[in-house]
Amino acid sequence: MSREIDMTSSPAIPAGTILAARALTKTYGAVEAMRGADFDLRQGEILAVVGDNGAGKSTLIKSLTGATVPDSGQIYIDGIPVRLTDPTQILGAGIGVVHQDLALSGELDLVSNLFLGREIRKPSFSGRVLRTLDRAAMANVAGEQLARLGLGNVSLTTPVRKLSGGQRQAVAIARGMAFGARVLVLDEPTAALGVRETAVVIDLIRRIRDNGVSVALISHNLPQVLEIADRIHIHRHGRRAAVVAPAETTLREVVGVMTGIDEIAA
Amino acid sequence: MLVVPARPDVAAKADESRLAAWGKSLRGHPLVGPALALLLLIIVFSFASDRFLTATNVSLVLQQTLVLGMLALGQTLIILTAGVDLALGAITVLATILAAKLAVGGVPEELALLLAVTLAITASTLNGWLVAKVRLPPFIVTLGAFTVLTAVSYLLSGSRSQTIPKGFLTLLGQGVSIGGVFVSWGIPTLLAAYALFAHILGNTAWGKHIYAVGDNPDAARVAGVRVERTLIGVYAVAGLLYGVGAWLSLGRIPSADPNAMANIALQSITAVVLGGTSFFGGRGKVLGTLIGALIVGVLRNGLTLAGIDSLFQDIITGILIVATVSLDQYSRRRST
Structure with missing residues (x-):
């Protein structure tokens, strides 16, 4: 299992990264929703974002789409630092969001x-x-x-x-x-759907990627994620724990990183 | 080609009862129900009383419905945003009192009307600001405004009604007789207002935004609709309509009375809801409200002619409101 763990929060944004974040933090009262979260979405890929409930996925996605302003850290569009304070700002940058509701x-x-x-x-x-x-x-x-x-x-x-x-x-x-839109952020697009309709939406997401649009897919459905994603961003405890390639990993390993079990075992 | 499956429950309901099917076809045409109800009332009352369909009585019903119709139009806009306006009668009465007081005090009538309309717009815009910016419930805001403005009306008028001479302020009460039916200038004024707002709601971006704000304000905000501006705008425009309503009122009865229009807020809600607009916002048509206002007017008039006590009229009207909202609730639950 190969991993690209980036614990140092390097500010360098690799070429071909269309939407990125470095060292985002956000605190709601006593809750630390993001603790140095990083994020990289490459040109033309489907990046799945997975994580247990409370891992801080929603806060990360809200920050990336201007719905929440992080306490610190930096967001980049096409490698250029941006400050997002309003959900309508990202429309002009070619970033579309489909909210869960x-x-x-x-x-x-x-x-x-x-x-x-x-x-x-x-x-x-x-x-x-x-x-x-x-x-x-x-x-x-x-x-x-x-x-x-x-x-x-x-x-x-x-x-x-x-x-x-x-x-x-x-x-x-x-x-x-x-x-x-050049980037599409999808928050749990199939959570409320039946089997047939899910298949239709999955097909649609692939088609969108094949048209050259980068897709960030937030999902709880791990088998689905392993099937459709090009890379999987695993979120845990308010930061990116790992990025894995579905071809080189298993469901068990993903769950292991999500829950931290494999760290304890190691 | 992808095929998105249709709602699976639609096919499964082939055996649904005739009543449900009937309700469904009514939902498809939101104005059919109100129009049929109005027609039914007219038929029943024309049998119940010989006087009902006389030219004099038709004139009376039309004149009595004018002010309610104008105010209910403003109420429709506000209810479409999932709000409600309990203050519209108080705003309108205050506008009539201000106009009458200024005119009798020697201010040119045109200026007096302009100031009265400005007052109505200001008062309603303030309500909208409190709803949009301070995020208070419309019910509470307009209840407070109703209480305050009613008291101001009594203070300003010294609790006395003020009669005004015939002139510009009573212009909308003038008119012509067509086949014995008196048609005041107020009637084309009201119809023009309804036509304008049917256009605005149906064909303009602002209209779409009003529906979107009432239906799902978060979705509207994310889409880039300026929700607060839309809300304040709706209350401001409703205030303008109340100002015109005040002018219509002075045309019908040339006096400003602080005791007038005590029930008109509830009557306007009745007209809006009977006209098929959802009390929960986001759904409805202004033409329905026009029919709803006529239903309220015809019901009052017809029951009176039929010799039914006004207390029983209230009972019937109240039951109608609850029944109509129940139907709306039922159709919402069925369709979501």
Whole structure:
């Protein structure tokens, strides 16, 4: 089992790393959620992020997407230090996030959800004065986007609350992917889905990676992670404990690092 | 090509009862239910009383529904954001008192109206600010505003009603008679307001944001919607509608009375909910509220003509509200 353990928190960001973090810390009252956490997402890979409950995965992901500001440490996009204080900042940097609660507006249809907060108005008088939205243009872009993801059969006009769980997840991913995302962060995308729908979403994630988008996949489903990920980031006690390659490791070993059992045994 | 499976439960429910199927088709067309209810009431009352469908009575119902209709439009916007406005009657009454007092004191009527509308916008915007920025529950904020503004109305008016002369302030009460039915300028004013807000909610980004904020504020925020600005904007615009409501009120009865509109907050909620807008936010249409306001107006008028005691009218209205919200709850639970 080969590991790249980086206990020293080197500030050097390897070339080809699109999203990175060094030595992040965050304390909530008496709880240390991050204790020098590092993170590296390479160009065009699926990086799974695993860890036991309370290991600090969520805080790490929130920090990387601007939903939480770490107490110290540094985040890098394309090797350039950035300071993220607002979830909307990362949209401009081409980073899409799909939150576990999907973050869709159930009453709005697919087109409205995809374009929420960045609607297109008609170029005519009606758009300029009456501020009428250009439904046709937005539906076009949405249709292309979905077709590219192989989701051409999802209705554009149904309120998304009426879609199936798998379809909603697909819409959420399409939303995260929209507008030229280079990085997609997925938080437990299959946790609420059945077997068939999970398979569809897994296929979708692979397709996205094959289109050149880097994917950070937070998951509790270890067999799934071993199947789909290019590398696995194992989080424990508020920091990165190891990064392993699925081809060179086993489920047992991953669980060992997650829980610290193999350290005790060693 | 990937095929995303449809909801597995849809196919399994082929044997669902006819009642459920009926409810489902009603959910598909949110205005069908309210429109049918209105039609049913009109038919029943036209049999119950010969006077119901006379030109005089239709005029009366329309005039009585104008102010409620305008205020219920503002209430709709606020309920769509998962809020509620208990202060709208108090704001409107205060605006009528200010306008009347200024006009009688010699201020040009146009300026008096402008100041009254500004007052309504300011009061409602303050409510919105407390809801959005201080994160207080809308119920509490508007209950407080209702209490304060009602007292201010009594102080400003000396607890007396102030009659105003015919003029600009009563303009919306003027009109023409079409086939014996009196149509005041207030009617096209109300219809124009509904058309404008149907457009805003259905076809503009701001409208989508209002639904998104009411449905799932966290999702809206993550998507880049400025949730607090949207909320404050909704209350400000509702305040403008209450200002216009005050103008309509002065047109209908040319006096400003601090005792007026005591029940209009509850009536407006009734109109909104009867019109199919979800009390829990994020779902509804303004056209439904117009129908809902007409239902409230027709119900009052029809029950009175049928000789039913006003206390029984209250009982019927109350049962209607609870029944309608129950239906909404039921449909929510079924569809999520």
